[in-house]
Amino acid sequence: xxxxxxxxxxxxxxxxxxxxxxxxxxxxxxxxxxxxxxxxxxxxxxxxxxxxxxxxxxxxxxxxxxxxxxxxxxxxxxxxxxxxxxxxxxxxxxxxxxxxxxxxxxxxxxxxxxxxxxxxxxxxxxxxxxxxxxxxxxxxxxxxxxxxxxxxxxxxxxxxxxxxxxxxxxxxxxxxxxxxxxxxxxxxxxxxxxxx
DNA sequence: AAACGGATGGGCT
DNA sequence: GCCCATCCGTTTG
Numbered sequence: 001x002x003x004x005x006x007x008x009x010x011x012x013x014x015x016x017x018x019x020x021x022x023x024x025x026x027x028x029x030x031x032x033x034x035x036x037x038x039x040x041x042x043x044x045x046x047x048x049x050x051x052x053x054x055x056x057x058x059x060x061x062x063x064x065x066x067x068x069x070x071x072x073x074x075x076x077x078x079x080x081x082x083x084x085x086x087x088x089x090x091x092x093x094x095x096x097x098x099x100x101x102x103x104x105x106x107x108x109x110x111x112x113x114x115x116x117x118x119x120x121x122x123x124x125x126x127x128x129x130x131x132x133x134x135x136x137x138x139x140x141x142x143x144x145x146x147x148x149x150x151x152x153x154x155x156x157x158x159x160x161x162x163x164x165x166x167x168x169x170x171x172x173x174x175x176x177x178x179x180x181x182x183x184x185x186x187x188x189x190x191x192x193x194x195x196x
Numbered sequence: 197a198a199a200c201g202g203a204t205g206g207g208c209t
Numbered sequence: 210g211c212c213c214a215t216c217c218g219t220t221t222g
Contacts, residue, residue, distance in 0.1 A: 041214070049214070059207065076215050077204030083214090096214055126215045174214050194215095 002149040008067035012086040016042040016095040017185050019084065021165045023151040024100060026132045031108050033132050035100025035122050036160065037150075039186040039193045041172045043094050045087070049178040052092020062140040063092040070148060072129070072139040079126035082134055084143065084150070098173070098184075099123045101192040102131070103156065124194040 003022075008015060017040075025034045043050035051060040051073070062071040062085055071083040071094050087093035100122035102109055109121045109131040122128035134148070141148050154162060166188040171179060173195060186193045 043214075051214080054208090057207080073214085074206060076213065077206075079215050081214060098214085124215070172214070176213085 002144050002151055003068075005066070005068045005144065007150075008084065008086055008143075009088075010086075012044055012093045012095060013042045013183070015084070015086045016040040016183070017167055019095060019097070019150070020167055020185060020187050021153045021160070023103060023153075023155050024097065024128075024132065025104075025149050025151055026134065027147045028133045030133060031105055033105035033108050034103040034151075034156075035109075035128065035132065036103050037097055037099075038101050038190045039098040039184070041096040041098055041185070042183040043083070043096060044183070045091050045093050047178045047181065047183075049172070049175040050092065050094075052094075056092065060092060063094050064090060065140070068143050070134075070138055070141045070143060070146075072134060072136065074136070075126070080129045080134065080136065081125040082129050082132075096125060097128065098125050099186075099192055099194045100128045100131070101190065103159065108133075119192060123192050 019037050019040050022037050023034050052063045056064045066089050067086050069085045071085050072080050083094035083096050085094050102121050110116050113121050113131050122131040168186050168188050169182050170184050172184045
């Protein structure tokens with residue numbers, strides 16, 4: 001069962017931390033792909049590096065909509081990044097999903113990525129969008145009712161039994177403003193994060 | 197092991 | 210016209 005909207009209504013930094021250890025699942029016509037979220041970044045309305053900072057535009061529209069939806073945008077002419085929308089309607093905030101640990105549908109991910117090494121499949125925001133088969137058309141998708149969902153930490157108890165998950169907090173990657181803010185979060189010692 | 201640069205196109209000042 | 214919330218192969222130390 002996916003999270004209800006209550007999960008996404010909490011403060012954005014809280015959601016960014018709570019997403020660690022949960023699972024992103026996409027059921028496509030090609031098959032099911034599941035990845036464990038191991039690295040996130042928070043983007044806040046009053047932060048110049050946040051797409052929502054200068055107000056709503058056609059591109060960032062989903063950020064200003066209800067929480068619990070996808071915000072997928074095109075970057076560097078070649079890639080897309082996937083975000084989870086947070087904050088109330090009218091407030092443009094989101095959590096960037098930066099890396100996944102492949103869990104299910106690994107053969108499908110390898111096919112989509114044209115790579116065999118497990119560590120290369122989804123250890124970066126552009127990579128995971130490809131591995132999971134996310135497309136531009138899924139921008140704005142409802143993460144509770146659409147084929148793209150987020151599942152709680154307890155969803156795969158045989159592989160990931162309940163335990164404390166130490167979280168490291170540090171600065172974000174690839175931005176040119178707000179660099180000093182402690183808004184990047186990842187699971188300590190996890191080998192699937194994009195960068196140390 | 198780290199640094200570098202090319203690919204490639206939409207968004208916004 | 211410049212700036213990107215990136216990735217990957219190649220070069221350099």
